[in-house]
Amino acid sequence: MRIIFMGTPEFAVASLAALLGAGMDIAAVVTAPDKPAGRGRTLHQSAVKQYALAKGIPILQPEKLRNPDFLAELRALRADLQVVVAFRMLPEVVWNMPALGTVNLHASLLPQYRGAAPINHAIINGEIESGVTTFLLQHEIDTGSILFAEPVAIGPDDTAGDLHDRLMVVGASLLVKTVNALASGTATPVPQAHLAADQVLKHAPKIFKEDCLIDWEQPVGAVHNLIRGLSPYPTAYTSLGEKTLKIFETEKVETAPQHTPGTPYTDGRSFLKFACTDGYVNVKALQLEGKKRMDVSEFLKGYRF
Numbered sequence: 276m277r278i279i280f281m282g283t284p285e286f287a288v289a290s291l292a293a294l295l296g297a298g299m300d301i302a303a304v305v306t307a308p309d310k311p312a313g314r315g316r317t318l319h320q321s322a323v324k325q326y327a328l329a330k331g332i333p334i335l336q337p338e339k340l341r342n343p344d345f346l347a348e349l350r351a352l353r354a355d356l357q358v359v360v361a362f363r364m365l366p367e368v369v370w371n372m373p374a375l376g377t378v379n380l381h382a383s384l385l386p387q388y389r390g391a392a393p394i395n396h397a398i399i400n401g402e403i404e405s406g407v408t409t410f411l412l413q414h415e416i417d418t419g420s421i422l423f424a425e426p427v428a429i430g431p432d433d434t435a436g437d438l439h440d441r442l443m444v445v446g447a448s449l450l451v452k453t454v455n456a457l458a459s460g461t462a463t464p465v466p467q468a469h470l471a472a473d474q475v476l477k478h479a480p481k482i483f484k485e486d487c488l489i490d491w492e493q494p495v496g497a498v499h500n501l502i503r504g505l506s507p508y509p510t511a512y513t514s515l516g517e518k519t520l521k522i523f524e525t526e527k528v529e530t531a532p533q534h535t536p537g538t539p540y541t542d543g544r545s546f547l548k549f550a551c552t553d554g555y556v557n558v559k560a561l562q563l564e565g566k567k568r569m570d571v572s573e574f575l576k577g578y579r580f
Contacts, residue, residue, distance in 0.1 A: 420464035
């Protein structure tokens with residue numbers, strides 16, 4: 276089979292590498308256009324583009340997916356299948372082009388956590404299990420028929436970064452399994468409607484800055500989950516004095532609080548805690564506005580309350 280791979284970030288590189296490692300014929304890679312980044316606004320290549328360049332794979336970087344020239348290039352590749360991992364939403368003229376359609380790898384156990392940020396929302400909601408799913412694209416986002424799924428456990432202190440790295444590896448393996456099944460004609464797509472009928476669905480919409488502001492009037496478990504669900508990116512934050520404080524890592528201290536929610540409590544040397552409604556979160560790693568990320572003891576050496 277000739278495959279066109281579509282993806283942009285590091286999460287997608289593992290899947291592309293796994294397909295190549297399994298001997299798949301990758302006709303081309305479609306990824307995001309180079310974007311200016313940093314103080315010098317130097318053009319930055321996506322992780323997928325960098326990998327494809329190193330492997331000598333042809334690369335397409337359309338600004339618009341409906342561009343007639345891009346569509347003509349895509350048709351000329353005569354792919355049997357398209358594979359999408361962490362890319363943007365595709366118009367039907369693109370996902371319906373190959374004979375076998377387009378397979379998407381999603382970082383949740385569908386039909387749960389459809390949307391742009393499934394890893395973050397699963398941890399924010401305190402889930403103890405997530406996973407990866409491969410499915411065939413159709414009109415509504417993340418609703419196509421499921422091909423395969425693989426569960427992955429979430430530990431009580433796992434961050435979104437921890438879960439991301441595990442799902443990246445498991446997802447790459449599941450994608451190879453999926454493509455092999457499609458090639459051999461043994462895949463059996465299952466409509467999501469059959470699975471969703473008996474579930475209360477949770478969603479995973481895009482996360483905005485206002486969603487990352489910590490509400491200290493919440494229970495300690497909810498605050499801890501928010502912080503680890505947004506770590507390392509986009510990162511939960513609060514204010515400390517007149518500056519913004521990003522918090523990356525915490526542990527729960529479930530003792531009756533002696534302070535008003537949101538109050539910082541420290542010995543000035545080894546710990547920094549913030550009061551919640553029913554306990555404290557003990558901050559382990561943080562970043563004050565204008566400074567680098569550091570552990571709490573290093574931070575307290577240079578900060579005076």
